[in-house]
Amino acid sequence: xxxxxxxxxxxxxxxxxxxxxxxxxxxxxxxxxxxxxxxxxxxxxxxxxxxxxxxxxxxxxxxxxxxxxxxxxxxxxxxxxxxxxxxxxxxxxxxxxxxx
Amino acid sequence: xxxxxxxxxxxxxxxxxxxxxxxxxxxxxxxxxxxxxxxxxxxxxxxxxxxxxxxxxxxxxxxxxxxxxxxxxxxxxxxxxxxxxxxxxxxxxxxxxxxxxxxxxxxxxxxxxxxxxxxxxxxxxxxxxxxxxxxxxxxxxxxxxxxxxxxxxxxxxxxxxxxxxxxxxxxxxxxxxxxxxxxxxxxxxxxxxxxxxxxxxxxxxxxxxxxxxxxxxxxxxxxxxxxxxxxxxxxxxxxxxxxxxxxxxxxxxxxxxxxxxxxxxxxxxxxxxxxxxxxxxxxxxxxxxxxxxxxxxxxxxxxxxxxxxxxxxxxxxxxxxxxxxxxxxxxxxxxxx
Numbered sequence: 001x002x003x004x005x006x007x008x009x010x011x012x013x014x015x016x017x018x019x020x021x022x023x024x025x026x027x028x029x030x031x032x033x034x035x036x037x038x039x040x041x042x043x044x045x046x047x048x049x050x051x052x053x054x055x056x057x058x059x060x061x062x063x064x065x066x067x068x069x070x071x072x073x074x075x076x077x078x079x080x081x082x083x084x085x086x087x088x089x090x091x092x093x094x095x096x097x098x099x100x
Numbered sequence: 101x102x103x104x105x106x107x108x109x110x111x112x113x114x115x116x117x118x119x120x121x122x123x124x125x126x127x128x129x130x131x132x133x134x135x136x137x138x139x140x141x142x143x144x145x146x147x148x149x150x151x152x153x154x155x156x157x158x159x160x161x162x163x164x165x166x167x168x169x170x171x172x173x174x175x176x177x178x179x180x181x182x183x184x185x186x187x188x189x190x191x192x193x194x195x196x197x198x199x200x201x202x203x204x205x206x207x208x209x210x211x212x213x214x215x216x217x218x219x220x221x222x223x224x225x226x227x228x229x230x231x232x233x234x235x236x237x238x239x240x241x242x243x244x245x246x247x248x249x250x251x252x253x254x255x256x257x258x259x260x261x262x263x264x265x266x267x268x269x270x271x272x273x274x275x276x277x278x279x280x281x282x283x284x285x286x287x288x289x290x291x292x293x294x295x296x297x298x299x300x301x302x303x304x305x306x307x308x309x310x311x312x313x314x315x316x317x318x319x320x321x322x323x324x325x326x327x328x329x330x331x332x333x334x335x336x337x338x339x340x341x342x343x344x345x346x347x348x349x350x351x352x353x354x355x356x357x358x359x360x361x362x363x364x365x366x367x368x369x370x371x372x373x374x375x376x377x378x379x380x381x382x383x384x385x386x387x388x389x390x391x392x393x394x395x396x397x398x399x400x401x402x403x404x405x406x407x408x409x410x411x412x413x414x415x416x417x418x419x420x421x422x423x424x425x426x427x428x429x430x431x432x433x434x435x436x437x
Binding site: 048049050052073076077080081083084087088091 | 111115118119122123125127128129130131132134
């Protein structure tokens with residue numbers, strides 16, 4: 001690969017990452033919508049926002065779906081952050097439902 | 101706040117801490133490492149004491165990363181507070197000099213001293229009516245009669261007046277006569293008094309306790325502010341150290357530190373810090389040069405005959421000379437006198 005080709009390839013891959021990020025954000029928001037609905041239900045049923053057992057299941061499920069090249073601990077770290085944010089939106093929607 | 105869990109602690113311990121935090125309405129960012137888990141706690145953590153979480157099973161350390169004080173912090177209010185005491189602005193462009201005797205002893209003493217300091221450019225008259233002394237046998241002050249004299253002298257020479265409040269029962273009477281209520285170093289952590297002062301609407305000059313950290317001092321101001329009284333002037337007056345050459349060691353660095361951490365104005369009291377007349381003038385110059393918003397200086401028309409703190413009181417002529425020196429220093433730090 002000559003220098004010019006390499007530079008063109010770098011641009012192409014960076015564009016590809018941008019396209020993937022757009023899909024990731026869309027999917028994360030789809031996931032957040034479910035979390036918001038769950039929060040509303042938890043508010044109605046007066047259930048706790050933090051359920052360690054369920055969070056463990058979510059992590060295991062994500063790890064099990066992993067086919068690499070990310071290793072399992074990397075997937076776990078990424079999903080911990082996703083769960084943190086889901087817990088937050090659940091809490092907000094649960095307390096909004098509570099006060100209605 | 102960041103909570104660091106012990107290495108290889110049981111998952112149940114992590115869950116217990118997380119449950120407690122989430123139940124209290126905080127968001128938790130969990131980060132599981134290969135052998136240690138760290139929890140980032142997000143929310144208004146000024147209400148919790150990190151030490152409480154160090155008692156939880158499996159917690160190695162809980163560290164606060166934001167200040168425990170809120171209303172007095174720069175984060176809460178970016179622009180500097182300007183306290184207005186009977187038309188005198190403290191914390192604005194002008195450096196304000198408050199001067200007068202340690203204790204009001206007589207009409208003659210107070211008026212004589214007030215006349216001299218006013219002529220030299222002091223804009224606030226100080227004078228103690230209730231004097232907390234290290235010895236119970238020392239002169240304890242003139243009380244309400246002293247306050248009446250202070251008000252009369254302030255009006256006569258067109259100065260606002262400041263005097264120390266010792267206890268809650270004195271507040272009501274003092275409001276009749278005094279423009280700024282001073283809380284002394286010994287009372288800085290008298291939380292009942294601070295809470296009561298939060299209810300009044302009159303500027304408070306809060307001295308730093310002689311062994312108080314800057315954080316404790318700002319937390320003391322928080323007691324007053326949480327009651328709704330936001331007009332607070334902080335006053336550095338020296339802290340206890342191992343040095344015996346001066347009575348206290350004046351913490352000059354407190355001035356820029358407070359300026360960074362808080363929006364409240366800060367003044368310095370070089371008289372109590374050193375306890376010696378010959379040290380008062382150099383220290384006063386340093387306070388202004390370091391960015392202090394004002395000075396609190398003891399002046400007595402006849403210090404040899406003073407009933408209280410004579411050795412640290414300036415002669416009126418010395419005070420006049422100091423004011424002349426300050427007129428040279430003040431423009432160099434972008435202020436006026």
